[in-house]
């Protein structure tokens with residue numbers, strides 16, 4: 168057995184099985200121990216792969232390891248839940264070189280870090296952003312995806328991001344912050360986090376706005392996960408911070424990727440998964456690491 172936090176499951180009464188609901192601040196600290204390290208002053212982070220994809224009009228992607236929350240609809244592979252078993256450590260220069268090589272090969276001008284929570288290894292992320300910034304005329308966009316929990320605890324990170332992702336211009340960085348919930352019970356059901364942490368991503372939005380960071384908010388409005396009532400609460404909270412933020416929301420719908428189906432089935436969401444198990448879901452389940 169292990170004390171590590173994997174993915175949410177429910178008991179026969181439909182309640183979350185401990186250690187869920189989780190504390191995302193504690194999980195941030197634990198995941199950092201596993202996926203971030205400093206060697207001779209160089210901040211390293213774990214990644215599993217580097218590739219190009221068609222979204223955002225074509226974008227080079229570094230697939231990083233480790234997240235500090237546990238969304239039930241998460242499409243990321245098992246590296247999210249077993250970060251100690253997946254990936255290799257890379258320096259900022261290595262990540263940057265790999266992204267630039269993909270951009271050159273595919274004729275892309277965009278890049279991002281995806282696959283997990285990029286802000287977990289803060290110094291590593293900012294070192295990559297510094298390299299991008301020095302070479303910014305080769306880019307028209309560098310996307311920094313985040314769920315906002317680290318930012319909510321470390322407002323100075325918003326000030327650092329401003330250097331590379333500024334609303335004032337001459338930077339190519341742009342933050343995409345995902346808000347997962349606006350009603351406590353629904354937030355917990357979606358993220359696996361205790362309800363008292365629901366406000367943190369909104370705090371992160373405030374920090375980004377105040378620091379003049381270039382960003383937008385993404386909200387899962389798929390009605391299988393977010394009711395009209397919850398969507399309106401989220402939108403109202405964003406409007407209260409600044410109407411522009413609400414007006415620029417990216418509305419997200421979810422695709423049933425194989426790992427998402429395994430996680431959704433574990434919390435009884437057969438309304439989404441269906442009762443039948445596809446070959447892809449079976450394969451994802453069979454590749455789940457054993458404790």
Ligand code: SF4
Nearest residue numbers: 234236238241283314
């Ligand atoms: S924030 Fe993203 S990577 Fe983390 S659990 Fe949620 S969907 Fe997965």
